Amino acid sequence: MISMVRKAKLRTGTALGALMALGAVAGCGQSVPDPHDTAPGPRASHSASPAAPTAPPTLAPGxxxxxxxxxxxxxxxxxxxALTFDADMTADQGERAAGGERFDHPELIASLRRLKVPATVFMTGRWAEEYPDQARAIGADPLFEIANHSYSHHAFTGDCYGLPRVxxxxxxxxxxxxxxxxxxAGVKKAMPYFRFPGGCYDDAALREVSAAGVTAVQWDVVSGDAFATDADAVAQQVLDGVRPGSVVVMHCTRSAAPTTERALRRIVPALREQGYRFVKVSELIGAASRKG
Structure with a gap:
């Protein structure tokens, strides 16, 4: 999940904020074959060859x-x-979930549907294990796409806001x-996109995850929704930061980002009034790959 502080320094240290500093807390080109697509392909016809599946857009390795x-x-x-939402749950948070803490945010997903806003959900594997029905429903909805935020939500570098290190x-x-x-959990297709826990990475981490065939996805607009209590302040921070092509990082959790859904209800109409169109990350990556 992402932190409370501004997250801009990627390799050198301005990663996400200290959302996990006092223990883990959570939040809800070239085309290459997608090794994570488990959906059955089109059935072959006796009269024609089956159409080749369309692979999600990715960027070429660095x-x-x-x-x-x-x-x-x-x-x-x-x-x-592109609005993105981190659905975080760390590997050791099972007891907290069993005790009633909610790391999901169904109301947020419902608002996105009601407002007809496409979005990309960066989900941890542990979150999918805790909320398999929700993970499956999000993955089956054409309005959304699911991307990878690690299984454990442990850090991929040292000194990453107190997160344990992988x-x-x-x-x-x-x-x-x-x-x-x-x-x-029943997600038939997950995108080949990966967001580092805490936003922290270095060349060694990029080298290791490259073997999984993923494009690392960061952001250029921090919503500041983690642990925020003022929905209007969150909305204003997003509205002040968005530019054409922006990727906004937000969270999909009730316990650690309680104002996000309310902020969303202000953000969406305001950006639409300015002429913005909401897209998934895959569309932005596709546009970048064509121009690159």
Missing amino acids: PGGLAPVFANGPRNDGKTV AASEMRADVERAYTAFRT
């Missing part, structure tokens, strides 16, 4: 085979904006374990 990093779409390709030798396995959790 220098030295590092996973590519995407933070925003083209600024000159129309007024588009060993380098286990990074790829942690990413792939999340995809397995999605499939087990």
